[in-house]
Amino acid sequence: MKKIFTKITAFILIAIFICACNAVKRVPDGKNLLTKNDIIVNGKSTNDETASNQMYQKPNSNLLGFRLRLNLYNLAKLNPDSTYQAKFKNNPGKYERQSKILSAKQVDRLGQSFLYKGIHEFLKRTGEAPVIIDTSKTKKTLLRLKSYYFNNGYFNVAMNYDIDSVGYKRAKINYNITTGAVYTLDSIKQNISTPALDSLYKTNPEPPILKSGNQFKTSDFEEEKNRITTYFRNHGAYFFQPTYVTFDVDTIGKKNKADINLIIKDNSIQEKDSSRTEPFKLYKISDVNIYTDYSPARAKSQIKDSTTYKNFNLYSYDRLKYKPRAITDAIFITKGGTYADFRTTLSSRYLNNLKIFNYPSIQYEVDKRDSTAQSLIAKVYLTPRKKYSFGATLDLTHSNIQDFGIGASVSETIRNVFNRAETLEISARVNVGSSKDMANPNDNFFNVSEYGVDMKLNFPRILMPFGTEKIIPKSMIPSTSIAAGFSKQRNIGLDKENFTGGLSYLWSPKRYNSAKLDLLNAQYVRNLNPDNYFKVYTSSYDELNGIGKDYNVNADNWGDSPEEQNRKNLTIPKGTTGFTNDVINNRTALTPSDPEYKDIESIEERRIRLTENDFILATSYTFTKTTKKDLADNTFYQFKTKIESAGTLLSAISSVASLPKNSRGNYDIFNLEYSEYIKTEFDYIKHWDFGKEKVLAVRSFFGIAIPFGNSDYIPFSRSYYSGGSNDNRAWQPYALGPGSTNAVNDFNEANMKIALSGEFRFKIFGDVKGAIFADAGNIWNVLDNVTDEKAKFSSLNDFDEIALGSGFGLRYDLSFFVIRLDLGFKTYNPAHDKGDRWFKEYNFGHSVLNFGINYPF
Missing domain, CATH: 3.10.20.310 (membrane protein fhac)
Incomplete structure (x- = not known):
């Protein structure tokens, strides 16, 4: 592998050298390729980005110093049509011979094919013509620079330029600026x-x-x-x-x-x-008129229905379909109040957030009834969306579980359900896919499937038995959501039925802040095929079976046929269950002090944890703050924190009601032990824009979930994993950690996670972007029932188990989403012995190629 890597590196270096020599291929004699603009202010070069943006001419773009687009352009034939025709003019007999084989028409069309013309047009479009120094543009740049410095207080600025040759047909421009004293x-x-x-x-x-x-x-x-x-x-x-x-x-x-x-x-x-x-006048609002079903075609039609509610006038061209409060709660412009721009903006945001109107229009006109002409009539024009809307999607998917999947979904949205601007969303989905990791005895390509139904009812207000206006005023655009869902998986792990339900509140304390309170979040996970455990978690089976070959004393655990008896492989599930019970009940030569005994205890503990049905009733609060103004903003930060508590309410009720505990000393609900834990997370993202489409992005994450009371472990659905396209990209999903265990299980998870990632993004050419990244982090078990010391975080010394992956990636920007490919290399792997962790697997053979949609952070 090292020899191959060396050859690839040598090939790339030779290619770069050849292309570098070819950079001035299209530069005419007597002209120079612009290689650099050097702005020298008071005798010192400056990297002022704004000053650099004043240039009429900039050097050809480069990737790590290599002018890729320029060299692509130079590979193209500028006039492929003429070149093609010249081939026959110089050799007339050649045209006649080819015409006999293909026909004259086909020979002519061949000249327009991709091979002869299309490839050169593609290279010219993708590439970049050489930037040849033009002194007229240089002089225009001087004027721009002078204006720039003048606008920054340098009223006596003086400047000139000179052109320095830096090689054959290559030169740079020095802009010499003497600013003088600043005003x-x-x-x-x-x-x-x-x-x-x-x-x-x-x-x-x-x-x-x-x-x-x-x-x-x-x-x-x-x-x-x-x-x-x-x-x-x-x-x-x-x-x-x-x-x-x-x-x-x-x-x-x-x-x-x-x-x-x-x-x-x-x-x-x-x-x-x-x-x-x-003199300017300060205006007050004399009336607020709301047109609830406006359209330009109805502008001159007669109003058929109207009402007045709390000084708001509501008009309708048909029967009024909304309870007045549903709309007036969204209007912050009040009769008798002073005109204010921010009230107009806030009203537009709230009305748009109702999702039952197209973007509203709010206009003002001077009230002619006021003799002082200091009153305005506010007119709010609302165009309703359709009450019913149907949607359907068909998707190709890739996930941590499925290598390939086809998904379809249908949805129905019903607006203004109870005439107070509520929306009801009902959706159904089905997915079939292929996974090499799942048990697949029949070797079917589509070996996994999932279907589900979801319902969500949104209210544009806080639903509480008491008023919340003083705590969460309507200016925070509050809403309430009631959701319920059901899904069923087949041939995915243990096969599951998943029931969910919840009541949540959402509001915006400030323009770019949001808060969410999940007052009730219920989840019931039912495993339909727990006997399939060792067929899915094969590494656990291999470890158990290896011990069984040496210590199994019950031949029935190996099966009934002579062939099975000879192979001495534990059958699933009868043999695995039987051998585990024999070990734990001391019917084998193993004792609790033996390492193999502890391994089997650990395997059985994990099996029970992952095959038990889970019931989670949680309450959580999430707060998000961001400075990002729009999608094009590349200088911002985002902070998100969440705290979640599960099972506390149920434990309090059980304790007050003096309910009995089960044989394990825990409370049951519906004959099922519910989960009890507290969980908190912190997520911080920061972007720096260096101009010229160069962006540095950093993300840090810390999360921990601590079981207590009714639980001594965290449910799989609430635990953490590491690896994958949005995490440490040098490892596959679930393939990193916990700690230094070398991912001994098939789906490795734990209850504490640390992650830190950095990524430098840059433009290569056109819509193709590149990135260099480094990802650090790991997962650990802490304060739960896991006994493996390698998987636990017990002291600060365990920070040396933070894994490091690095690599590079390509992105293709399709405007509405980004297709992403990342190649990650294991730079520091804590699974190896100390002193042997750095660059042990830093090669293509151990690299991981990740496919993703949009940026990871």
């Missing part, structure tokens, strides 16, 4: 013509952007305009716009300082061919 703000005065605005300006609690002593920056002036405009428009100044804010900058008689005079003139009103000015 700062000195005195700042205001001249506001409208007294009402002058008073508002003085009462604004937000500090001004422009302050004496600050460096002069044009961007600060724009921010100050927006700050003032936002405050004025949120306090009644409906007609005020940023263009009314101007600044007079005076530098006469000043040394590197500027006096600023902020000027806001009166409102300018255009009337036919003339204009006049008058």
